[in-house]
Amino acid sequence: MHRNSYSLAALSAAAVPGLIPVRTMPIATPVENLDVAGIVGEDGRRVMIQSPASTASGIRLERDLKVADALVGTPLRGVIPPVLGFVKLSEGGRCVVSEAPAGRPLMLDALHESSDLTRSLGQVLARIHTVPRYAAEAAGVESFTPEVLLAEHRARIATAKAGGHLPAAVAQRWDALLDDAELWDFTPQFVHGDLSEESLFMSGHRVSALRDWSSSKVADPASDLAWLISSLDPERFDELYSAYREELPTSTHPRLIERAQALGEFAVAEWLAHGLEIKDPEIVADARGMIADLDADLAQIARDEAERAYEQMNSREDGSS
Incomplete structure (x- = not known):
């Protein structure tokens, strides 16, 4: 009640x-x-x-x-x-x-305004990901292998494709990411699992409190970075990631950022699946709109790459004449 x-x-x-x-x-x-x-x-x-x-x-x-x-x-x-x-x-x-919780809720706008706060969040994320596995498992959190996590991504994306919700370019990109074995060859680590503006607090220019550990698990560390890489401008995310790497006692997976970007995109498929499951047309429309935006971004990237290739070809021809 x-x-x-x-x-x-x-x-x-x-x-x-x-x-x-x-x-x-x-x-x-x-x-x-x-x-x-x-x-x-x-x-x-x-x-x-x-x-x-x-x-x-x-x-x-x-x-x-x-x-x-x-x-x-x-x-x-x-x-x-x-x-x-x-x-x-x-x-x-x-x-x-x-x-x-000390301080006030940490809004994403505050990260754009403060380099020190951004670095503080990067340090806290690194401390989360270095929690010993035995401590996490003693708390009863679930552990997931890369194979299980990849299978979950495949299943959600397959459902979206089967329902006709994915444009060809998006489906091809996501299939290529899923088939990249090196991208998913990582060591699972303890993760918060549900970072948001409601779970983080700030005081001055530092992260002062972190709550709601109910979604934590031993899984893909990229999942805690995915919402940030899609929300922060590149300069701010680079600052966060630099502080994150400095705080870690070991090196990161060489393609961690790339996998975080992929998970940020895959989250749209998860949102779509949720909308379809509860039969909420607003959620479905929102997810389809985000997929359309990604399709437009991919089309622009393809045009930019075609223009660069054309310019390089012309440059070589001019140089040989």
């Missing part, structure tokens, strides 16, 4: 001895059916309460807490708000109160 801010404030007081709520603040969440609020105490203390409104969101919250607890002993502990208390809910499950 959903709870309003007054109910959430009462639950936070029950979960944290000595906390006397005086006001609440809304906090965005990427999780469906999860009621979240910021609570300011009489002593000025700021906490965050999360209360599941369905069985599914309760399971996701528990998974989030288990992973976050396992990460306390890693270099990520400084960006994970500590848990302060729990309260059992009458309908089953429990709500959790933690320290409020």
Whole structure:
């Protein structure tokens, strides 16, 4: 069941001895059916309460807490708000109160404006990807091999092709990417799995908090970079990736960026599949629009390459005359 801010404030007081709520603040969440609020105490203390409104969101919250607890002993502990208390809910499950994430939500616009913030995010991503596999598996996260992940990409794209949703150029490009064995020959690593503006927080010019670990897994590190490579301008992404590589104790896969770009494109097929599954015409239309944009980009690239080839041919002929 959903709870309003007054109910959430009462639950936070029950979960944290000595906390006397005086006001609440809304906090965005990427999780469906999860009621979240910021609570300011009489002593000025700021906490965050999360209360599941369905069985599914309760399971996701528990998974989030288990992973976050396992990460306390890693270099990520400084960006994970500590848990302060729990309260059992009458309908089953429990709500959790933690320290409020420091700072404010990290909007992509802020990355375009701050090189230091961009580098900070790159460093945090590297720390995520260097979490030891044993720590991740101790938290119960699933592990996926490159072969399984590639098969999932193939299945979604095959569905999109079978439904007539892919222009020929897009289908050919995606097939070529899927058939490139070297591109998918990588070592799976711990990943957040659902990075977004709702899960990241910033203070000054650094990443100050990171939450919602319920989608984390041992999988393709490119998946955490995919949304950024498609959202940031090239200069900013290069800064992020440079900081990411400097923070890593080992070298990256030589084609990690290329695979992140591919996953950013494949995400459109996943969005399309989701729209088709729930029969939402708006989502389907949105996905088809993004596919049309990609098709137009590929057509422009082909024209540019043809013009360069023509100019080079003319240059060679002029030089030989």
